[in-house]
Amino acid sequence: MRGPMTRTQEQVQPGRSQALRVERAVIGQAMKCGRCGDVIGIYEPFVLLSDGRARMTSAAAEPGVREAPGERFHRACCADQPAAGA
Secondary structure, eight states: OOOOOOOOHHHHSTTHHHHHHHHHHHHHTOOBOTTTOOBOOTTSOEEEEETTEEEEEOTTTOGGGGGSSSEEEEHHHHHHSOOTTO
16 A cells, blocks of 8 residues: 655746746845945835935845845944045
């Protein structure tokens, strides 16, 4: 007599395996602060410095911001930076 059949995750939730691979890839591309080097969380507000301008945003509010050019800083780390020309 054979034991109970087990189903793979793909059989239970078609497409879920691909979604998990994408989630893991995104986690591997975490944004890092240009000053302290720590990860910037998806819901954490951060400063994006691009073309000499600084603006506050978050990856949750602006999903495409990961690909935007410029440096990213935690809000507190950016506040510690001296002003340009100082």
